[in-house]
Amino acid sequence: MLTIHKPEIIEHENETVLQAKFECGNTKDILWFSTTNEFGSYLCHERGDAFLVAMLLYAMKRREDIHILAPISERLYYTLTKHFVKVIADIFPGYHRIQIICEIDSGNLQNAGGVGTGFSCGIDSFCTVIEHTDESCPPDYKLTHLTFFNVGSNGDYGGDHARDLFHQRIEEVRPCADELQLPLVTLDSNINEILGMNFVQTHTYRNVAAALALQKLFKTYYYSSGYSLQQFELNYSDSSHYDTYVLDMLSNNTIKFFSSGEIYSRVEKTDIVSKNPLSYKYLNVCVVAEKNCSRCYKCQRTLVTLDLLGKLDLYNKVFDLNDYRMHRSKYFALVLSERKNDALKQEIYDAIKRDNFSIPFSSYLYSYPHVIFQFGIRHCPGFIKKQYRDLKRH
Ligand SMILES: [Zn+2]
Structure with a gap:
């Protein structure tokens, strides 16, 4: 059994941390997500959604049921238990179906109505930003925030080197976010160290967990696709292959995840990005x-x-x-x-x-x-x- 305790908020001088203790066999540890104080009030301690999604593959790999001592959004509980856990067990070699034991929260959480997406200045995220800031985007779907998370893209297994790279890359991305006049929400986590898993196979799950930690900020969150929908396959080697499905399964009644750019090939996305002069300065x-x-x-x-x-x-x-x-x-x-x-x-x-x-x-x-x-x-x-x-x- 993997037991995840009730999440708690800890405020420090410059950062706010959302954390939960967990135990699994002989392992006892704390999983945490940390953001700057400016966005600290949006960290969600009322629900366990972020921790459940973050630890789902960890538990399934070890054939451990999850007992979480915090309520889980009703929609997320439904999609996991009636659909997605079996699919994951079928596509990841050696993974197992598990039970999720928790209270269900069918209420509505207060939410600031933000629209966010991860931004690295790469082709996929630039394309998402262009498509969701221009005139053709309906107002309710236009971006209000950009995010940059330390959940594996700076190093699959975390550690000091990945954290240093995370901080360096924030400074690379920030000037572009400033020119776009969108606030940059940064979030650090030790999910990389806890999971000890390959990033490419698990990136969608990790990023969704981080966005769920901020579910009092976002009502809509775009996850930039790596492959076009025509290349869809339930293939565990890269969660980009099936992220349109993952993102629907991991949405709840507060935050809706969309795959973005999934209608384009990489060549088409590069063409879209190459028409935006900001990319001439910042493409990375x-x-x-x-x-x-x-x-x-x-x-x-x-x-x-x-x-x-x-x-x-x-x-x-x-x-x-x-x-x-x-x-x-x-x-x-x-x-x-x-x-x-x-x-x-x-x-x-x-x-x-x-x-x-x-x-x-x-x-x-x-x-x-x-x-x-x-x-x-x-x-x-x-x-x-x-x-x-x-x-x-x-
Ligand atoms: Zn290079």
Whole structure:
């Protein structure tokens, strides 16, 4: 049995902490969420929703029922017990169906009516922000707040390095939030250390838990999609594959989660973002450094996409375009050689074909290094030349 105690609020000089003790077998610990005092009054201690969602996979992995000593929103209790727990047990290898023992809260919680989304200055979140701040967005759905959470994107397993990166990245994101005139809600947590789980498999659950901790602030929360709806699958390896479903299952009667940008491919999102001048100053997609390194797989993917959209030069402040041009042929070669196993590279390849975009012939040679090694460039087999001609023809 995993027992989660009643959440409590602790106010410090600069931050407000929402925390709950828990016990599971021989483990006794405290799970906490912490925000600045400005937003501390929105932390929800009246319900256990955030803690239940945060610890759900933890308990299911260990085959432990959850006894939570705080009321759970009626809708969340319903969706978990009648739908979602079984689905998770079916898709995650080695996970088990468990019971949830708790009181149900069918009342309405006071809520400030905020509309929020996580903002990292990457392609997905920039697209969400553009779509929910422009004139075409109905007033009730326009963003009122941006968020930045330390729930795994700065390091799957937390620790000091991840926390340092979290604080550095806040300072990278804040100037853009200021220009957008939207307050930035930051929230730290030790969920990473407690879970000890792979972030990619669990990111939707972690971020939803953090937003539920702030459920007195938000009535609507957009979670930027990583994949388009056409790539939907119940695949445990990345919760982005099925987050439209997760977000519905984890909404309650106070806060409604939406997947955002799910109707677009990554190439289409990049196109939307590239029309917004703020992105020329602030776009940050890098997975290895505070500023764009221009070489990691996300920097590469974004640069190649901007290149084929004809928008590359607009981004000379945030990427090293000279470095990109030196490696351009190889990056396009990776699109050619890895697209079959990478849905996002396939999207780029489809856009290259659709737009009749001309990529260097050397990319075809680079994409078959084993063939070049065997035959030499001069005796490059006909099928490589044929692929090149086919692509040019489309
Ligand atoms: Zn990078």
